[in-house]
Amino acid sequence: MLPFASCLPGSLLLWALLLLLLGAASPQDSEEPDSYTECTDGYEWDPDSQHCRDVNECLTIPEACKGEMKCINHYGGYLCLPRSAAVINDLHGEGPPPPVPPAEHPNPCLPGYEPDEQERCVDVDECAQALHDCRPSQDCHNLPGSYQCTCPDGYRKIGPECVDIDECRYRYCQHRCVNLPGSFRCQCEPGFQLGPNNRSCVDVNECDMGAPCEQRCFNSYGTFLCRCHQGYELHRDGFSCNDIDECSYSSYLCQYRCVNEPGRFSCHCPQGYQLLATRLCQDIDECESGAHQCSEAQTCVNFHGGYRCVDTNRCVEPYVQVSDNRCLCPASNPLCREQPSSIVHRYMSITSERSVPADVFQIQATSVYPGAYNAFQIRAGNSQGDFYIRINNVSAMLVLARPVTGPREYVLDLEMVTMNSLMSYRASSVLRLTVFVGAYTF
Numbered sequence: 059m060l061p062f063a064s065c066l067p068g069s070l071l072l073w074a075l076l077l078l079l080l081g082a083a084s085p086q087d088s089e090e091p092d093s094y095t096e097c098t099d100g101y102e103w104d105p106d107s108q109h110c111r112d113v114n115e116c117l118t119i120p121e122a123c124k125g126e127m128k129c130i131n132h133y134g135g136y137l138c139l140p141r142s143a144a145v146i147n148d149l150h151g152e153g154p155p156p157p158v159p160p161a162e163h164p165n166p167c168l169p170g171y172e173p174d175e176q177e178r179c180v181d182v183d184e185c186a187q188a189l190h191d192c193r194p195s196q197d198c199h200n201l202p203g204s205y206q207c208t209c210p211d212g213y214r215k216i217g218p219e220c221v222d223i224d225e226c227r228y229r230y231c232q233h234r235c236v237n238l239p240g241s242f243r244c245q246c247e248p249g250f251q252l253g254p255n256n257r258s259c260v261d262v263n264e265c266d267m268g269a270p271c272e273q274r275c276f277n278s279y280g281t282f283l284c285r286c287h288q289g290y291e292l293h294r295d296g297f298s299c300n301d302i303d304e305c306s307y308s309s310y311l312c313q314y315r316c317v318n319e320p321g322r323f324s325c326h327c328p329q330g331y332q333l334l335a336t337r338l339c340q341d342i343d344e345c346e347s348g349a350h351q352c353s354e355a356q357t358c359v360n361f362h363g364g365y366r367c368v369d370t371n372r373c374v375e376p377y378v379q380v381s382d383n384r385c386l387c388p389a390s391n392p393l394c395r396e397q398p399s400s401i402v403h404r405y406m407s408i409t410s411e412r413s414v415p416a417d418v419f420q421i422q423a424t425s426v427y428p429g430a431y432n433a434f435q436i437r438a439g440n441s442q443g444d445f446y447i448r449i450n451n452v453s454a455m456l457v458l459a460r461p462v463t464g465p466r467e468y469v470l471d472l473e474m475v476t477m478n479s480l481m482s483y484r485a486s487s488v489l490r491l492t493v494f495v496g497a498y499t500f
């Protein structure tokens with residue numbers, strides 16, 4: 059067993075930095091005679107001291123280190139280091155080499171290493187043992203044989219200190235950027251929210267997120283709009299909807315009465331009328347529709363807003379009925395001598411407040427005898443002069459002279475007299491016209 063077996067501490071192998079030429083320890087338990095002794099690479103046998111002696115390769119190997127590297131002799135090898143590298147141990151000092159320590163003694167460990175119980179050189183954790191000189195702003199990282207001071211994420215080294223990186227200077231955010239110690243946060247304008255990448259801003263659909271629109275909500279880029287259904291208007295607050303009182307806008311919306319309803323309006327008509335085309339009122343013809351209560355012996359007469367049941371037989375003595383509307387005074391009856399020979403019943407209906415003069419009824423003579431002429435007059439029922447007759451040869455027109463307001467009823471006796479003086483002929487007949495004036499202008 060050769061003593062130099064322990065001259066080759068594994069901890070000398072600084073692979074990363076150094077070009078270290080070390081011979082592999084080959085088995086030395088040979089049966090060689092004492093006179094011949096072989097040392098491992100880097101050592102030579104010194105017969106004087108009977109020890110293996112280190113070879114100073116820096117002196118013996120030409121150009122042991124290339125270029126700018128300097129050669130540093132080492133036990134069993136040599137190191138090539140940058141010229142600026144500080145050498146802590148004077149490994150290549152002059153003088154006799156230090157004796158190779160026996161195995162029982164602790165091995166010298168390189169800086170950053172210390173021997174453990176088994177005398178193996180193990181790494182010192184400078185960070186854990188507060189043996190480092192990292193600034194409080196720096197993180198300490200232990201490394202084999204040394205340590206490193208680094209800046210945390212989001213910091214960078216300026217001089218000896220780590221300072222926060224202002225990420226906001228790099229326009230990472232679409233809208234707004236808030237720098238934070240070691241990081242940053244993007245923010246979005248109102249109506250937007252951060253996208254999945256936490257940097258871009260995407261429109262918020264406020265309508266899906268409970269926007270406070272009372273009726274209709276329209277999302278738009280960055281905001282939303284409330285709208286109202288037809289018949290409502292948006293309140294000043296922009297959210298709620300107020301019913302529009304359509305009836306207050308115009309008195310022409312409905313012919314009779316406008317009734318405002320939520321979101322709409324409706325037209326109503328007075329009794330006896332029905333709604334026609336949403337706003338107009340049309341008289342219901344109860345006689346036609348069968349809604350009347352007239353008996354068999356009666357005739358139904360419709361007028362604006364109602365109807366009247368009149369006795370079908372309206373003839374009064376000495377008149378006798380000859381048809382539904384016609385009563386005749388028989389010439390044979392002496393009582394009829396001074397009476398109109400016939401009375402014809404007619405009914406008509408007009409609306410209130412017609413513009414006047416208004417032609418309302420025309421009387422037509424049925425026959426004109428040669429030499430005869432007709433005369434027309436209102437014989438009864440026109441006490442206030444609301445009507446007059448415009449005579450036109452063989453016919454006459456009943457004219458409303460003044461605007462009248464219903465409900466009102468006139469019974470006018472219009473007389474037509476046909477005369478022929480040559481033949482001493484005179485015939486009179488009466489048209490008994492009932493004029494109903496409705497309560498309304500329609």
Ligand SMILES: *[C@@H]1O[C@H](CO)[C@@H](O)[C@H](O)[C@H]1NC(C)=O
Nearest residue numbers: 243244252253254255256257
């Ligand atoms: C965005 O931020 C959230 C919350 O801070 C985080 O959980 C998520 O991982 C981030 N997404 C990205 C893409 O950075």
Ligand SMILES: *[C@@H]1O[C@H](CO)[C@@H](O)[C@H](O)[C@H]1NC(C)=O
Nearest residue numbers: 426431448449450451452453
């Ligand atoms: C009456 O009728 C006759 C014959 O048609 C006509 O000549 C005459 O002008 C008419 N009189 C009036 C007042 O219209």
